Amino acid sequence: MSRLSLHLASGNPHKVQELQTLSDTSGLSVEIVRAVAMPKVDEDTGTFGGNARKKAVALQSVLPAGEWVLADDSGVCVDALGGAPGVESAYYAGPQGDPAANLRKLAEEMRDVPAGRRGASFYCVLALRGPDGGEKIFEGRCPGVLCVEPAGGGGFGYDPLFVPDGFAQSYAQIGEAEKNRISHRARAWAQLAAWLRARGLV
Numbered sequence: 314m315s316r317l318s319l320h321l322a323s324g325n326p327h328k329v330q331e332l333q334t335l336s337d338t339s340g341l342s343v344e345i346v347r348a349v350a351m352p353k354v355d356e357d358t359g360t361f362g363g364n365a366r367k368k369a370v371a372l373q374s375v376l377p378a379g380e381w382v383l384a385d386d387s388g389v390c391v392d393a394l395g396g397a398p399g400v401e402s403a404y405y406a407g408p409q410g411d412p413a414a415n416l417r418k419l420a421e422e423m424r425d426v427p428a429g430r431r432g433a434s435f436y437c438v439l440a441l442r443g444p445d446g447g448e449k450i451f452e453g454r455c456p457g458v459l460c461v462e463p464a465g466g467g468g469f470g471y472d473p474l475f476v477p478d479g480f481a482q483s484y485a486q487i488g489e490a491e492k493n494r495i496s497h498r499a500r501a502w503a504q505l506a507a508w509l510r511a512r513g514l515v
């Protein structure tokens with residue numbers, strides 16, 4: 314069977330790499346293709362699913378007919394902040410979308426919140442569009458808590474601040490293999506992989 318190319322509606326190289334690793338680890342014959350000309354999309358639907366769908370539609374509209382498209386919308390929802398930054402995770406500290414500034418802002422907002430009220434969950438919604446325009450949505454959640462000081466140099470985005478349930482270290486410390494076993498993205502990917510397999514597409 315030939316390799317299935319999924320064009321990823323994202324300019325974020327970390328997402329391309331994580332999704333490719335997830336695919337390879339799950340033994341799928343899939344290539345995650347980074348979008349070279351991702352159209353600008355206003356992520357204004359207010360939901361991860363709505364934003365993911367919008368990005369997938371936008372990318373498919375500029376690709377030749379017959380291509381598969383995948384979009385990932387994700388972020389961290391913090392209980393003590395009423396679910397913020399949530400769908401605004403990428404732009405929490407401003408429209409420039411600076412990951413280091415976003416991380417600093419979240420650490421500051423949470424500095425005085427006591428242990429026991431530091432619960433948070435990462436969410437990932439994957440929107441898959443087939444060549445016929447058919448659409449399928451897969452969701453993953455990883456619960457945990459926010460630590461006080463960012464810890465660890467691995468991963469990306471808010472990884473240094475997030476300690477998944479069952480772990481004593483942050484997403485940025487537990488290593489790529491462990492993150493890819495339990496993460497919000499891994500959980501969404503597992504469903505997508507099962508869906509592709511069940512249809513004999515991979």
Ligand code: IMP
Nearest residue numbers: 385386387388389402403469470471472
């Ligand atoms: P999106 O590109 O609009 O989906 O923005 C997602 C934002 O959420 C990113 O900019 C990151 O800040 C954050 N995010 C999503 N997934 C992860 C992750 O696995 N680790 C850390 N931060 C993440």
